Amino acid sequence: MTAEFIVESLDACLEKFIPSDAQELKEITKILYGKSLQKIEISKAENIACTNNFELKGYKFVALTEQLRKPRIVRVGLIQNSIVLPTSAPIEEQRNALHARIGTIIESAASLGVNIICLQEAWTMPFAFCTREKFPWSEFAESAEDGPTTSFVQKLAARCNMVIISPILERDESHGEVLWNTAVVVSNSGKVLGKHRKNHIPRVGDFNESTYYSEGNTGHPVFETYFGRIAINICYGRHHPQNWMMFGVNGAEIVFNPCATVGDLSEPLWYIEARNAAIANSYFTCAINRVGTEIFPNAFTSGDGKPEHRDFGYFYGSSYVAAPDGSRTPGLSRVRDGLLVAELDLNLCRQIKDYWGFQMTQRLDLYAKSLMDAVKPDYKSPIIKE
């Protein structure tokens, strides 16, 4: 019996099969990636990446030169990773091992001049919501304001002069000790700038998240950092164009999308949704997904008639950045930890708004009124019959 064959990435396959001198290459690149992006110099961190066994890639998005505004260059970092210790290890050891691993990758991002970095969803823990067990997994929850992970991130952020988005399982001590799926935004000064709670919660496949926490109550905040206006659309919120929209309406220039999702469920959607959001809202999107297969102590079923098992498939990574003009970077690996660095000129957002005019032609007043009507329990759709 041979082991399952796993493709490293779509991009690596295309590179393998399509000769670099094929006359079709230019148009294939245009159709699949929008355009060919320049790579950025990453040699400074290549040794650390090699020693610590994570992939490192870097690309650059450019904008037109303007007369009245200087380029607004920002470097973003996306980190995807597998868990470090087995899920059966003590909670604190699991968390500390992840802190150490991510600390190393963030330091290497700092050496490449990254200004804003985003970690994957619930990065301090295995994605244990497949088990439907409340214990011990709820012990991973911690305060967004002063839990051990936020304290750890604050020190890193100040030392690296970097905004860090830290998606965790939050314990809300002030409101009945309930759990939330929350992204904490730590400023480059080391202060907690604020937090955003996941707006849309899945009940699909092994993503039994509504068993643990409810739909977020923090709306669609935009964080004005030293490096640009950012927002966070957590995981399943990427399937909801209205969620993406409101971050755009509120002024975001970069929307990070930290995720945890597996191949059989969502991979064909992966390269579509965050990229569509970048196009529709004239901002940059950064989609991040974890990697690896997580094996749990107790077997569970998946609501699909199949026998019990102790894992629910592999997280396929493939983190990427998409731009307002519809172009995108290749993805990180489907199987390896990785750091993707992208240099953005935020001036591109307004340039594309002026060019395509999606905001001017958006007719939000029409949709505000249409939705107000549509949500009434006695709403009748305009159905035209013969």
Next chain:
Amino acid sequence: MTAEFIVESLDACLEKFIPSDAQELKEITKILYGKSLQKIEISKAENIACTNNFELKGYKFVALTEQLRKPRIVRVGLIQNSIVLPTSAPIEEQRNALHARIGTIIESAASLGVNIICLQEAWTMPFAFCTREKFPWSEFAESAEDGPTTSFVQKLAARCNMVIISPILERDESHGEVLWNTAVVVSNSGKVLGKHRKNHIPRVGDFNESTYYSEGNTGHPVFETYFGRIAINICYGRHHPQNWMMFGVNGAEIVFNPCATVGDLSEPLWYIEARNAAIANSYFTCAINRVGTEIFPNAFTSGDGKPEHRDFGYFYGSSYVAAPDGSRTPGLSRVRDGLLVAELDLNLCRQIKDYWGFQMTQRLDLYAKSLMDAVKPDYKSPIIKE
């Protein structure tokens, strides 16, 4: 000097370069197409297609077998075509030539059992809005209810027992004789079921459409035909997720997206937007784009500093169908006229709603309220600063 090299289609390239026995093929197919679709038997019409020089392709989307509902199988047809006569020919001759050409293709679709067919945007004319000339192009406009094209389509629809979506330039005699960009829906009985006017109008590149007509005033109607509930999102409306959304909220199971768009402007967005809409709204989408290069009598400029010219590039075709589960057909050619037939089981829409739960988790009440606030002139975004 060699002629410009034009790629026939992305799909043909991948087929050319990736060996059919490559072990990567299965995963590449999953990532790019969702899954491999079964082809349907089209030999009955292959002779007509060959004789009349149009491409013919057919694919099948399947759904689970249910206990309480029978499969709801419908065959849709998408037609993409170039204009037939030069743009300098008399208006009536240009229109009649297109009627004849499309009549032939529709008859061949009928022989394959197509139930609902959609033609490309403004199919009776060249896409002359690049010229900004009002004459003679406005003469292509006609009544949606009883113009020569609607009469032509009605006869075909009744004879072929087919619902036909006929996107035309409409002259609204009852309201100041203004123009609209309108899709007329003709029932399989031959009656005009109704019409929908383009909701979002571009002002980008050579698409000077706001010079000719305004944003549609027909909302988001859904047409309940004998074969299923359908809606039409015309061209530039595909860039607006809220437009797609309202057709879904109103109950559409198939949304047709007749377009006219050129390569340098929008091709990287083409495979993203209609497919994203199918995913987000759990319905089928059918994206249709014309082909060919249209040369106009008078030279015009394109607002990009380049010299005057008499065409604005080639329309890249690539019509395709996307399903609620995120899968899609390969595209038709980027350069040839074509007919794409797809067999759909409409039961898939509700099955995917039940599985993914996007409608249940959509929080439309949140967005209704958010948009009502956001459209106020004195709206202040929730910006969080240090």
